[in-house]
Amino acid sequence: MKKMLKHIPLVIIFTVIWIILNEGYKTMQILTGIGVSIITIIFTNRFLLLEGYKETYKVSPIVLIKYFFVLFVQIYKSGISSINKIIRGEGKVGISEHKTVIDDELRICMLANAITSTPGTVTLDKKGQELTILSLGRMDDSVLKIFERILKETKE
Structure with a gap:
């Protein structure tokens, strides 16, 4: 008890x-x-x-708040971008590989879930630090870098 x-x-x-x-x-x-x-x-x-x-699960509440705030903003930005691509007929799908700088399993899964949560992108596979991503149009690595920077903070 x-x-x-x-x-x-x-x-x-x-x-x-x-x-x-x-x-x-x-x-x-x-x-x-x-x-x-x-x-x-x-x-x-x-x-x-x-x-x-x-x-x-060593994730500080401050980092989680940052993570969810950025995720919320990116969901809307990606949604608007995806709608524009579909309306313009630029809806070509591409598959890309991304090797993350994160080395912790939990944080890599959080990154993969953030990718899948944003419209127009889906994480297809995860092998170690390598993520295979299906995206509508060209994948923007700058968004991944933002999430990686936030998730690296959780290590401390």
Whole structure:
């Protein structure tokens, strides 16, 4: 029980996500969210993590805020750009390779998810630090560099 007390912030975060996904906040949904959160944490600790959460996921809240802000802006910029390309008939698809400077698995996956979240780009494959990207038109590496710079900060 004492071990579970240190996971209260995670239980709260997971419960809030549960409530958002269920689009309601009735007592039963909240209790179910708490139960599912506790079961998830116990399962993860027992079978998936080699170390604790803090050791495994060293991402500061400030860096996460920067990451999500840049991601939000890039989603809209890429969306507008993709719409313009489609309207003009410049919708040629290209595949490119990108070797990232990030060496941590979690951060590479965050970069791949950022690429996939922006309209007009999809991460097709990840092998080590090499990402294969499908993009509408020519891939703009400057956006990747911005995400890489932010995600490198998470290392510290």
